[in-house]
Amino acid sequence: MPGAVPFLELLSISKTYPGVVALRDVSLSAATGEVIGLIGENGAGKSTLMRVLGGVVAPSKGIIRIDGAESASLTVNEATAAGIAFVHQELNLFDNLDVAANVFIGREPLWGGPLKFVDRKAMYARVQPLLDRLNVDFRPDTSVSELSIAQQQLLEIAKALSFDARLVIMDEPTSSLTLTETSRLLEVVASLKASGVSVIFISHRLNEIEQCADRVVVLRDGCTVGALDRQQINHDAMIRLMIGRDLKSLYVPPAAPPGSSMLDIEAMRTSTYPEQPVSLSVRKGEILGLAGLIGSGRTELARAVFGIDHPSAGAIRLEGQPIVVGSPRDAIDRGIYLIPEDRKRSGLLLDVSITENISLPDLASYARATLVRASTEIANAEQQRRRLRIKVPDVGDPVSTLSGGNQQKVVLAKWLSMRPRVIIFDEPTRGVDVGSKSEIYEIMRELADAGVAILMISSDMEEVIGVSDRIAVMHEGRISGFLDRDDFSERNVLKLAVGSTIS
């Protein structure tokens, strides 16, 4: 065991939020050079525990012991001083500042004594090596507003590295990274470990945990439910601890072979890649996976089909009939639905009730003479709650009280109460735990078997390979190839994703 003596301990930490106990008597310790995988379902309390450690929230109870010194809570600055760096689950960047400013925000190198001028030169000089280490393609003086989500996540990691920390907390650092960037990140984790830095690594992608963790700690409902040593770490063991039962295999074959073509996208050109026509068709009863690196243009394509963006050229046919989609309403009226990649931003009204969220896209049908009838609305929400097994005591509760996975189910419920023909899932399980993931996959398959065409955009290799009937891969705005089930492999998907061909 590396570094048998823990330099940091959390003892019996509890944290209560209004209406929720997020943590109950959780203890955790970290030794020098140790990589701890922290896993658990959505809402298990992983992020909360890390926020306590990072000084962002104060625990309701418990002790934090660092190098033998005990305290009841930390501030951000105390945590930083103790050598703790934190990559938050949500991006915490300022897009009005440049890369270097973001890395050093809160602890800028200064000159001028009490005048506290920012020393820009020193900042740029110190940031460049960090960027080199992560092998990124932006510079210290690039404005963050010009970075893609993936680049921003890498920037967050660079920021954590800049602390010269003893412990780096990474809360789902890979949620918007694809394979290349992820493997690069795992290398960085290994090198940190080698130089004696501890890492707490949170991820819902268990293969990443398998690759990097020395030890796995599992949380469930705010309690520690178990731990696994290096030798014990495997998928099944982790899943069993997380959800308390075994999971079925991911892939469920379709009940019947896919039918005729449902959605045809023909030579569509989007604004980011106006020179690349994209053609694609999804058949009835089929789940078509759409893979690709971050920024390859998949979301743009989905937005164009759904009528959010206006493509510069191209046509859409639905069951052979050409249609014009000028707005999301047009798409919805024809049964084309989109489950957006950022559910908090585009999918939900967070502090509105589950009922009202579900009825929103089809509100007119709950209304008589434009007056909304609350009773039918609630009845429908109840029905969806049972069907999707949304864990909530009351459908009148605001969505913000739900865990990520359950929130995603609410987004799904919005569409399932209507008559879908095509559903586009954009990163359907980003930040969703394994238990909820498999439930969502089941629903997808049920829908497909009922004749719905499903287009699933995903950056999660396991998911793409495990769920799809067929895979399309995008590279820089064009379709670089299609794969049938027999040709499915990580290697093949990745090859197409980076733009090369399969021999």
Added chain:
Amino acid sequence: MLKKDLGLFILIVVVAAVVAFLNPRFLSPINLSNTANQVGLFGIVSIGEGFVIITGGIDLSVGSQFALLGVLFIDLLVIYQVHWAIALLMMVAGGMMLGTIHGFLVTRMRMQPFVVTLCGLLIYRGVARYITGDGNAGFAFGETYPWLDLLTKGKSFGVPHTFIAFAMVAILMGIVLHRTVFGRYLFAVGKNEEAARYSGINTRRVISAAYIICGALTGLASVFMTMYVNGVTPSVHGNFYELYAIAAAVLGGCSLRGGEGSVLGIVLGSILLQLLQNLVNLLGIPSSLNFAVMGGVILIGVLADQQLVRYRRWATARSAAARLEEAAPSAAVKQSA
């Protein structure tokens, strides 16, 4: 929502009781009728402002719209001899047109509502002043419009028609906001515009509609106000009225962040504001303090409301925690590190 409105209602009752105690004439029919008239005059436009605020916007131009539309209304009647009913409809239409422009600039040109309507504030009053050559628009002596006068200044059963109009507008708009699909869309857009768009709501149309409704109500109210003061001096007419409207809406529970508010709240907010002004005059408080009293009450009202909400949250959390704690006094903890 309901609790918030209740708090405001109780505050109104308490203030009214104190004033009535200090000066019993407060309850005289004439005073109640005067105050109801004021509530009607200022309340209609507050409801319109509330709609805009619920979408997350703001309309700073209503005071200037009063000046511009008031001048046009008088010109239509006096110079162009237009029938009063047509002129009234034209004012409502005029307000809607200005609202359409605001909606267009906000939704299509993506300008901030504050900037758009700040420019409106400056421009409309300027135009009104230019039209009158910085003079004022008024009726000649003896020139009367019996029907219009009855409609705007008359009373039925002792209740001023302005107040009846306000009540009707409030009921109608209350139904629109709280019962219809459109009302639901207004809240949705104010809470999260992007999510609303992804749900197939034509957010641009909804937001524009809020500005248009605000314009329509401003147009209607401007006629009442013009008739009340029987003329318009555009350099001062309606100055700061946008602040009254915003204050009433905010007092009534509309959040400037959007997505929150109720028509009942706005109605109560309007009543409280006018009650305060009545109080200053009735109790002989120096009128210089009029605005200070208003500001003080808004500040305390909003502050108290927020502290109450916070306290309630905290109390819920406490009791929830206690319940949870009880339910699982010693959760089986398996620890192995």
Added chain:
Amino acid sequence: MLKKDLGLFILIVVVAAVVAFLNPRFLSPINLSNTANQVGLFGIVSIGEGFVIITGGIDLSVGSQFALLGVLFIDLLVIYQVHWAIALLMMVAGGMMLGTIHGFLVTRMRMQPFVVTLCGLLIYRGVARYITGDGNAGFAFGETYPWLDLLTKGKSFGVPHTFIAFAMVAILMGIVLHRTVFGRYLFAVGKNEEAARYSGINTRRVISAAYIICGALTGLASVFMTMYVNGVTPSVHGNFYELYAIAAAVLGGCSLRGGEGSVLGIVLGSILLQLLQNLVNLLGIPSSLNFAVMGGVILIGVLADQQLVRYRRWATARSAAARLEEAAPSAAVKQSA
């Protein structure tokens, strides 16, 4: 940032050239000096307002602060015979105190800046009016303070001291905003308050500091303004000045969403606004159109700026696409469906 400021600068030069062409007296030293004086009077407070706006807030109370502080300043000098320098410092301190209250209510009580300073707008003016018994505060004839007069109304080398004070404030605040850590924190807080807190920034202190700075500059400017009009009639003194300040800041590129703006921009915005007013008088445009011209220019300015930004984005996207096309004229596409 720089490009935005450049656009504004060009606009100013063009407007100035047109005015100079139409009325060559525009360039006379006395007119330039007068306009510089106005820029100084209104510009100082615009910089303060800009700081608040950059944090994502707004201060609607500066006009009323002018009234209140102006009255207090005169009372200190005339009634309490306080030395003018001490009185001046007390005004700055008084503004800072009001700013502290705003900051406290916004950061600790979590009230919205709009609501807090709207109440301030109502209250401060009310108090000022109460203090003077709704009269006005002024100096007796011949009562002069030679040093104070020199400081506030004098000129050096033909440049009014108000403008020099403004330039000094601008340089100082420019350094604070664009060179110091505090300035960087202001931008950070305005863009994303939560992320700033996670980065260990004391967001409450930063936001409060912005209001306090705004108060200090308002206090300073109120002394200049009081001396300029040589007295204060609190019912009207400084009315709508908050709108000028906001307009200058917005014209100068501050976004009301927070996190954007530059001191140079605000300076240019202030200059443009005063230039417009000068233009109205010099070209003999009816005074009634003064505000309309101002509103129109702000609207067009902000609109043009936004369209420019959009266009630039679109152009960048196009050229990037073109580059890609060149680099890979015939990427090997394997199609299998």
Added chain:
Amino acid sequence: AADKKTLAFVVNGASDFWKNAEAGIKKAQGELPDYNLVLKYPEQATTAAQQRLMDDLVASGVASIMVSAVDPKTETEALNNIATQIPLFTTDSDAPNTKRIAYIGSSNTAAGKQAGELALKALPDGGKCMGFVGLPSADNARERIEGVRETIKGSKVELVDIRADDVDQARAKRNVEDTITAHPEVTCFIGFYSYNTPRIYEAVKEAGQLGKIKIVGFDEDPVTLGGVKEGSIIGTVVQQPYEWGYQGMKLMAKYVGGDKSVIPADPIIIIPTKIIDSTNVDSFWAELKQRTGAK
């Protein structure tokens, strides 16, 4: 004290001008112990605020009101509404078409004429004048301007333009500065509102043009009087609000007390305006100070 009748003097907006009236009212109060005399400011100088104030006063039981209407022409109906409930008097600006009992005050047209005479005296060889005013549409402003125009008609003196400032004193001063720049040919400035004259005086002084530009003013702002005394302001036309307050209150008290004979047949009581110039400024100022107890 509660059964004492209250007589209210409602002004048109907050201004030091009314402090003189207040002094007159105070003097009247001393002579009318059976009445409770009050002076009321509307919170804004608008008809809406003033009407509401009067409505509330009637509701709170005042016995009679004397009002300086913000805009008498358009307020006819509202004033009549008050006049049907309690005796209503007007002051400062009359509302002849209403059921008011009487008007007591000055004639703004006459005051304007006096200012015109001052302008003629200032420019014996003719010249151009510029006027400065807060709200050019207000009755008092219009009548004063008209009075000036009437007097100078046919002479070589000309009133070229009126610049307005919306009662914003900073703008008032700036208007003067810009006029000095834009119209060097104008040699006479007339300040129509009480604050206009001091702002003219200061701007002209700061431009070093005192003496070259003749100044004619209205009302008795201390700076105006100081300028007159100094000789740099030709003269100022003053009303006598002190007398309005004093005589007005006594008139009202008599009327309310049942003595209707105090009202003349033509119910207009003009208290004449006076020209204050270097000859009489000292005595006027001394009297003013003594009445208002000013510094």
